Amino acid sequence: MVSGVNDFEALDRDVRLYIYRRFLDAGTPPGAAETSEAVGASASDVEESYRRLAEGRAIVLEPGKLDVWMAPPLSARPTTFRVDVANRGRWWGTCAWDAPGIAAMLDADAVIFTTCPDCEEPLTLGVERGRLGPPEPVAHFAVPARHWWDDIGFT
Amino acid sequence: MLVFRSEDHVDRWCEAKGMAKGAILTIRQLWGLARAWYGDRLSPQWRRRTPEEAEETFKEIGLTGPFWELR
Numbered sequence: 363m364v365s366g367v368n369d370f371e372a373l374d375r376d377v378r379l380y381i382y383r384r385f386l387d388a389g390t391p392p393g394a395a396e397t398s399e400a401v402g403a404s405a406s407d408v409e410e411s412y413r414r415l416a417e418g419r420a421i422v423l424e425p426g427k428l429d430v431w432m433a434p435p436l437s438a439r440p441t442t443f444r445v446d447v448a449n450r451g452r453w454w455g456t457c458a459w460d461a462p463g464i465a466a467m468l469d470a471d472a473v474i475f476t477t478c479p480d481c482e483e484p485l486t487l488g489v490e491r492g493r494l495g496p497p498e499p500v501a502h503f504a505v506p507a508r509h510w511w512d513d514i515g516f517t
Numbered sequence: 518m519l520v521f522r523s524e525d526h527v528d529r530w531c532e533a534k535g536m537a538k539g540a541i542l543t544i545r546q547l548w549g550l551a552r553a554w555y556g557d558r559l560s561p562q563w564r565r566r567t568p569e570e571a572e573e574t575f576k577e578i579g580l581t582g583p584f585w586e587l588r
Contacts, residue, residue: 375561382559419565435555442519457518462548463555479519480526480533487520487544494548501547502527503518504539506584507575 370414376401377411378420381433386468389451391430391438419511431515435460435467444475458501465489520547540584549578 380400384392392400398408409428416423422432431438436453443455445464448471455461455474465472466489474487478499485499505516521527524541531538542550553574557563566574568587575585 378563379559379561435551435558458520458547459518459550459554461520462551463558466548466552467555467558469556476520478522478526480521480530483522485520485522489548494544494551497544499520499522499544500524500527501518501520501542501544502530502539503542503584504536506539506586507571508587 370411373401373403373407374411374414374418374420376403377408378415378433381415381421381430382436385430385433385436385438385453386451389453391433391436394428432456435463442476442479446473446475447471458503462487462489462494465494540580542580546578546580550574550580553578 377397380397381391384390384396384400394408394412395405397412398405401408403411412421412423412428412430415421420433421430422434423429424431429438435455437456437460439454441454441456443457443461444452445455445461446452447465447468450468450470453464455464458476461474461476462472465474470489471491472489474489476485476487477483478485487499488495505512521530527538527541530536572585572587575581
């Protein structure tokens with residue numbers, strides 16, 4: 363039973379790290395029941411932990427559910443950013459920022475497959491030896507920073 | 518947050534969508550942001566940045582002005 367602030371912090375840390383580990387290993391995030399078993403906490407405590415992590419913007423839950431939608435930079439829903447890390451796996455990056463964020467998080471080389479929204483031509487970016495390229499494309503952030511979380515799905 | 522072939526493509530797309538143009542980041546800035554934001558995400562000690570810290574990170578990457586203000 364989780365009761366004190368330190369207990370909450372420790373549980374949230376364990377839950378958060380398990381969500382990422384499982385997401386990276388399996389390609390999909392774990393449900394609360396699986397996480398509960400993995401971290402050795404009750405289902406209700408882990409469900410509360412999911413909600414706290416979402417309130418703290420460490421993860422994003424599917425609207426009205428306890429299913430993980432985003433564990434940034436990873437997205438459980440398909441996006442226009444597919445990220446391939448050799449010998450590790452393939453994931454959907456949440457957005458232009460998060461796709462290279464997967465390579466940064468894993469400290470690994472990666473290939474990012476996306477499409478130019480204007481001309482709809484495929485665009486491939488790569489992280490190689492600690493650098494993202496090629497240099498010619500640009501990223502467009504449509505929403506000012508203070509409004510990113512007004513509608514994180516759109517952002 | 519999307520990647521375009523060039524800034525001309527952003528302009529065309531914004532016009533076609535009737536959307537206001539936001540901020541343009543070079544690939545170098547995008548990578549700087551990705552590394553600063555996600556480099557420590559798997560650390561047990563990770564915590565969310567305060568608005569002040571986030572603005573400082575943006576500034577270090579050369580992202581300044583009202584678009585990047587959080588307070």
